[in-house]
Amino acid sequence: MPGNRTSHDNIVRVIALHKVGKNNREISKQTGVTEATVSRLLIKWRADGVGDKVPVHKHAGGKALKISPKTLKLLKRQLDVTPSITAKELKNNNPKLLGDVSIRKIQENIQKRLNYSKVKARVKPLVTAKQRRRRVQFAKGHKDWDLVQ
Template identity: 35%
Template sequence: MGRYRPVTSDDISAISSLHKAGHSVKDIAANTGVSVRSVSRWVQQISNSGDDDLPRKKLPPGRPRKTHPRTLNIIKRDVDKCPSISGRQLKENNHVLLGEVSVRTVPRRVHDDLGFKHFVARPKPLLKEVHKDNRLQFCRKYLPWDTENWKGVLWSDEAKCTVTSSRKKRVYPGQ
């Protein structure tokens, strides 16, 4: 975006009325807050058109976006809820909204439009010999148990234990 604010239709009508009243380009620019160059361009378009209709602003170039601001809000909510979610998972979770959008567009919207920056998650520390020994002692303690003893266990905490580092995962830690 440039240094100046975009010219609105109200600005264009003010430029047109002030020009028809006989004000100079610099006076119009000072009154409306629009740059002198923009005012002179609009005055030239008004003069060239010759009729009383206001000249229309050109539409922005390029094709319209497939994602709407409301869709971006839903994506933002999903990323806030689960920072390690991937673009493919976002698309699968919101297949109605993002059905015709490519998988690569989704992380681009997360990064460019929502302002999230992805980082590589800090890896879990590797198992040390002490951890391995403790785990082995725990397993040997319950090795002689039969199925009757295990039926008395209400809940067992299972965790993934890796000796080597797993694949690095990208996360969006928030804004």
């Protein structure tokens, strides 16, 4: 499939088979990697100096992360200590680390990368059981009163 990455194990197998003296077609059949990929991997391997070093994938692309993994670890510690802290408070508490990061981006990272869900306020009853008992007791005690009383 186009766009799939070759696993590290397959890259090592391709290089090992090449060292044994197999040609690209034989390597391709044995590993299941296309001939073009075998050729490309071997060119990379030769360019690096033909040692035991295996070619590694570079960054997958895309925009760089605004919040580093170390900063996320610090945020996680702060959230564990005080779970009700807001993203705005986190930003104000860590101006050097989060000075150029928006509050929304902090919230997004907390939810997606740290797997903290949004906390919804608990639904409270309008009248508690204790209040309900007291009201009934009051009503029963005063049901015989007239308007003047």
